[in-house]
Amino acid sequence: MNKAIINHLFEFWTQIGKQGGFLTKENGLLFTNPLNNSWPSKVFDIDHEKLDIDDLRRKIGFGAIPNSIATYEDDTIKTILESHQFRRSSKIKAMALDTFGVLFEDINETEFITVSTNDEAKTFADVASESFGYPVKASTIIPLIDKPSFKIILGKHDKGIPTCGMVYIDENGVAGIHMIGTKGAYRGLGLGKKMTQFLINQSIKAQSRKVFLVASEAGERIYTKMGFTSHGFLESYSLPLE
Known part of the structure; x- marks a missing residue:
């Protein structure tokens, strides 16, 4: 259920980015980058097999990609990010009714x-x-x-x-x-x-x-x-x- 809830959220951000013209897909990820780092400035839908982590770090460093990566609970993605100096900034509950x-x-x-x-x-x-x-x-x-x-x-x-x-x-x-x-x-x-x-x-x-x-x-x-x-x-x- 966790992955279903988080994938719903990723689809929500994807559609907002498509309609607003600020969705980008590259190097095993999607990101939304609206005006002035406004909502929703997010990197998401990480594919760890295609992800170029060094390219991601470089682009975050000079502001081309938002410095906020959202993911469902995944030990492989967590290990890749933490081994390249990324730190968890928040952890919020996925819920269903x-x-x-x-x-x-x-x-x-x-x-x-x-x-x-x-x-x-x-x-x-x-x-x-x-x-x-x-x-x-x-x-x-x-x-x-x-x-x-x-x-x-x-x-x-x-x-x-x-x-x-x-x-x-x-x-x-x-x-x-x-x-x-x-x-x-x-x-x-x-x-x-x-x-x-x-x-x-x-x-x-x-x-x-x-x-x-x-x-x-x-x-x-x-x-x-x-x-x-x-x-x-x-x-x-x-x-x-x-």
Whole structure:
């Protein structure tokens, strides 16, 4: 299950990169490199048999490739990276929910906006940037608006729009929920939980039998209470640079 969840995430990044025109494939890897090192700047889908590790180190060194390598748990890839001075920078949980019998009926759908215009895409980028503390560009979100595999969502509260989230339906018909964020001033009000429940409902409506996500340690506790189970980790590695 771990590899299925992580491959879903890699497909998600691949499609974002294709639509935005910033996906590159070379030397046993894929990478996305949008404007100004904004989201998602990632190296992923490593094929260790084709990987030219010295070329990867060199290109990271002069900034041609992002210094963030994502991989599922794989001892061979880990050994190759660590033997060439890469260090693990994060380790987050891969999680899955069986959607049978799950539906959050008390969700008020009028509190959510499905992004359909460039202005709404810009709002999504602004909310995501503030929520996560790293740049998300409207130019990354706009090409996804009319793609049926993506559902891009904003959440309303009072007169504001403080939350965001996405559903991505992969080539196997499995949904993943991504980019669930809440602006700092609105945290503690249960808005992130409402967004998650709405995204799960959207996944069920798309007839996905499972929902995938990756979560921090704090997020894992929340998602476990909602019925998600853990299936190993997504690991990220970077090269220490001066």
